[in-house]
Amino acid sequence: MAIEWIVGHIDMQSFYASVEIASNSRWADRRQLEVDHTDPPLAVTGDPKRRSGIVLAASPTAKHAGVDTAMRLGEALKVCPRLITVRPRMQLYLDVSVRIHETVRMTFPLYEPFSVDECFFALPWPSELFPDPVAVARELRERIWDQFRIRCRIGLAPNKWCAKMANKRAKKTPGGVVWWPKDRVLDELHPLPVTEMWGLRRRAEVLQERFGCQTIGDVARVPVGRLRAVCGVWGEVIHRWANGIDYSDFNPDTMRVPHQGFSNRMTLPRDYYERRDVMVVLLELLDEVCERARRAGQAGRRVGIGMTYEGLTGGFYRAKTIPQPSNRPEELYPTLVALLDRHWDGSGVRAVSVSLDMLMQDTTAIQLSLLEDVPRRKRYWQAVDAVHSRFGETAVMRASSLLPAGQIRERSQKIGGHWA
Amino acid sequence: MTTIRDGNIFEAMRILLPEHRTTAERYRRQRARRRPPELFEDELAEMQYVLSEAIEQRRPVRLTLFHPSEDVVIEGVPELRGGRLWLWQADGNRVPVDYRRLIRVEVS
Missing domain, CATH: 1.10.150 (DNA polymerase; domain 1)
Known part of the structure; x- marks a missing residue:
């Protein structure tokens, strides 16, 4: 019998909310793996004073009471007055996520992350090591529960896309594991x-x-x-x-391959109408993107700007290629501003993004300039990066970030737009 | 370059925060870090015996000290002075020894 690969897709249930519940002994004792409603009605919500005053994640009990993700906090409290709300702790979620992913990686020959609460794995079948794929998946599910007190669901199928679809079914299946063998995929799908x-x-x-x-x-x-x-x-x-076919293969080193591009986006606390205000956040984002590129030892030849207008509808994205790759804001900023002036129609701006791609290695060879001391500027940024990594992003910042439009101080305490 | 049609479509559609990547990288580094061996009681007793004999008789020893990148081996005559352990090396230099890093003591 030819050996085939069975692909698994793992999805953590209500991940942020579950991490919060698991990390508080008040709730931990009475929780059971197979009984969702042993969780308290808890929601992780953004800061109520800001745009992020929405539900980011809700426990199964809260969901059962009618709370849904992306719901406004006030509305959620109306449908579930007992709702316990906590502020997000993104770094904690990332730490737990990385450890769970590591558990998966160490259990199976192939593994690939997909998001903070999802990943893929693959196992050969039939094999002596994994005689029963469903039993192996259940063991993993129990291990994740035992170690992290996080419930997960697992879909098994001949490829990634079908595994993801099988996972949807697993949500409705007791035991949380569903396997679609090759010859049954189409009947299920x-x-x-x-x-x-x-x-x-x-x-x-x-x-x-x-x-x-x-x-x-x-x-x-x-x-x-x-x-x-x-x-x-x-x-x-x-x-x-x-037709149940997906050619996506596995890239176990996906976290380590060089970046294809860097992009940072910021949702603003209010609509910005003034050019000078937009320029402040544009420069902050460019600084972040450039610093990420420098840390990865890369420089990019194409810089892009994206704007989302008021009401989070409409906007534009434009990019421009420059002659020499760079990872220094002073070289890229004029291009960004030119793009802004050319394409912005003056509408209120609610979100801004800056990207840098067409990347190459930032070699030691330097394109010298008659007008500026390039090696000195490089050393300058090295020093800034070192200060940032040791003392935090706000240890050294631009004076413009102190203007009312500046977001860096608030942003430095957040990950992915939520409290770190 | 891979296309949507032929490549790993999930790699193109993946949502990973840069901070996630950094956290994973830090975790990997921590796991890969060398840790000092855990010594048994009798191993520690033997090290202490060999060392105290050498101090007493002013005889040279070979000390292996744990280091995160590579263990360090030094030779010399041990001496206790001012509550600290020192090693007189063949070139006449005296170096302090951090006994917490000691993982092996041999008569040289």
């Missing part, structure tokens, strides 16, 4: 509604409206040429997925 196809976003509506597809089985029957004509290259991907 095809009756599911097209809206359940993972990764399609708005394309699911296109499939419903343009092709009249209700189930994934309907999608599988649409000729690939027709799908391609409407959805472009995605048409082919959709066709494969609907």
Whole structure:
């Protein structure tokens, strides 16, 4: 019998909320792995005073009471007055996540992270080491519960996409593990509604409206040429997925490969209308992006600016290629400002992003300039980076960041826009 | 360069915060770090015996000291002075020894 790979997808249940519950002995004793409602009704919410006053994660008990992620805090308290709210502690979640991922990595031959609370693994089958894939997945699930008091669900299938789909089923299955063997994948997949196809976003509506597809089985029957004509290259991907095929391989070193690009985004506490205000945050973001590039020993030739307008609708993204790769803000800033002046229509700005890509190694060879002392500027940034890594981002900062528009002081206490 | 059609689509759609990557990297470094060996009671007793004999008889010893990157081996005549352990080396120099880092004592 030929050996095949079984791919697993793990999804941590209500991850941020579960970490909070697990780290407080008040609630820990009465919790049980298979009984969701032994958790207290808890939600991790952003700062109520700021735009982030929304529910980031809610425990199963809170969800059962009607609390949902992205719900406004006031609304959540209305549907669940007993709701316990805590402020996010992002660094704690990342620390727990990395350790759980490490547990998965050490259990199986192949592993790949997907997000803070999801990852993939793969095991050969049949094999003496893993005689029963479902039993092995259950053991892992119990180990994660024993060590971290986090519930997870596991989908097993012949490839990543099907594993992700099987995981959706696992949410509704007692024991939290679902295996779709190769010969049963289509039987499981095809009756599911097209809206359940993972990764399609708005394309699911296109499939419903343009092709009249209700189930994934309907999608599988649409000729690939027709799908391609409407959805472009995605048409082919959709066709494969609907037929249970996914060619995504594993990249175990994915966390270590050099970056393809750096990009930082900031949602502002209010709409910015003044050019001088936007320029302050633009420079702060550029500083962050450049510092990340310098730390990775990389420099980029293309710098980009993205704006999201008031109400988080509309905006633009534009990028420009410069002659020499750089990771120094003073070289990239004029290009960014030129892009801003050219494409911004003056609408209120609610979110800004800055990107740097077309990266290459930041070699020791230096493009000298007649107008500035480049080696000295390099040493200057080395010193700034060293101060930042030792004493924090706000130990040295631009005077412009002290203006009312500046966000760096607040931002330095956050990870991914939430309290660290 | 991989495309959506042929590549690892999940790599392209992945959402990982830069801080996550940094945390994972730090964790990996911590795990890979060398740790000093845990010595048994009788190993410690033997080290102490060999060392005190050498101090008494002013005989040279070879000391192995733990270091996170590579263990350090030094030779010389041990001496206790001012509550500290010193080693007189062959070149006439005297070096202080951090006894907390000691992992082996041999008669040289």
